[in-house]
Amino acid sequence: MLAQQGDQPLCHHAAAMVEANHPGRQARNRDIGSPRFPSRTAFTNRGILGNPGYNGGLMNPQTGAKDLPDIADIAGPELLPDFWESMGLFAVGLLVLAAVVGLAIFLYVRHTRKKQSLESPLQIVRRRLDELERDAADLPPNEFSVGVSDALKDYLSKRYGDPVRFETGEEFLYRLNQAQANALPMSVREEVGNFLSVSEEIKYGRPPDAEARKLPLLAQAREIIRAEAAARSAPNPSARKAPAR
Known part of the structure; x- marks a missing residue:
């Protein structure tokens, strides 16, 4: 019984050695450290496409939650003034200009007539x-x-x-x-x-x-x-x- 219990660690150790020396296992270990298959730690630190703020939706190992992507301000489209609004402003400008010109003509005519009325x-x-x-x-x-x-x-x-x-x-x-x-x-x-x-x-x-x-x-x-x-x-x-x- 003691011999059997003492042999179990040896058996587990031997199985681990066999698994580590297996050719397929060794190939996977080599690929994980290669540039083609970076490790999870390197992948998380660098992010995708060199963006440290984005980790491809992976869990944050410290908080246990997904990191939110960066929020960029998006400028809205510039709204052009309404056609009728522009026409209204143009009409108001014309009315103001006509009023100013009419007032100037009226004052000039009145001044001229007043001056002539004083002449003999x-x-x-x-x-x-x-x-x-x-x-x-x-x-x-x-x-x-x-x-x-x-x-x-x-x-x-x-x-x-x-x-x-x-x-x-x-x-x-x-x-x-x-x-x-x-x-x-x-x-x-x-x-x-x-x-x-x-x-x-x-x-x-x-x-x-x-x-x-x-x-x-x-x-x-x-x-x-x-x-x-x-x-x-x-x-x-x-x-x-x-x-x-």
């Missing part, structure tokens, strides 16, 4: 004639003639309330020859008639020398204004008091 009729007609003289080289004869004629007619209508502004030269001369009511001073009536005749000849007749007659027509209008201002500023003989006896 004499200042207005002189300014208009000066503007026509500056643009004389660029204006055709008929357009220049209309501008000078309208400036003078507007002045006389505002100053005396005479309907010459709405009459042709022929109508004015007819009214003058018929001795009808005429608010213009006697000293300028004939000159105004001559001016209107020359103006309409340039405007409608289109004579060959129309270009050369533009500046003389302008000078004639200025002479009428000068004579009218002098006649208006002269004392009225009828207003003089009779000498005391």
Whole structure:
């Protein structure tokens, strides 16, 4: 019995030696340590593809749980603005721009009208004639003639309330020859008639020398204004008091 019990360790030791020396066992031991089949420890430490944070889902020997993979931030897709939202913003921008431009035009027109309203009729007609003289080289004869004629007619209508502004030269001369009511001073009536005749000849007749007659027509209008201002500023003989006896 003792011999049998003492032989059991020897038998187990002999079996282990035989198993270790078996050719297949030796081949497996060689493969486990080779680069083709790394050991479990090396596999766990290096991870897959050189990523230490991932061990292929193997159990963590310290915690007994699987290691979680690294979580990388993923940027979401950029959302393009909605089409109607863009159109709405564009329309609002246009409305704001139109409002600013309209306000600027309104303020400019109001300022210009206010400035003109402070001018006297004499200042207005002189300014208009000066503007026509500056643009004389660029204006055709008929357009220049209309501008000078309208400036003078507007002045006389505002100053005396005479309907010459709405009459042709022929109508004015007819009214003058018929001795009808005429608010213009006697000293300028004939000159105004001559001016209107020359103006309409340039405007409608289109004579060959129309270009050369533009500046003389302008000078004639200025002479009428000068004579009218002098006649208006002269004392009225009828207003003089009779000498005391």
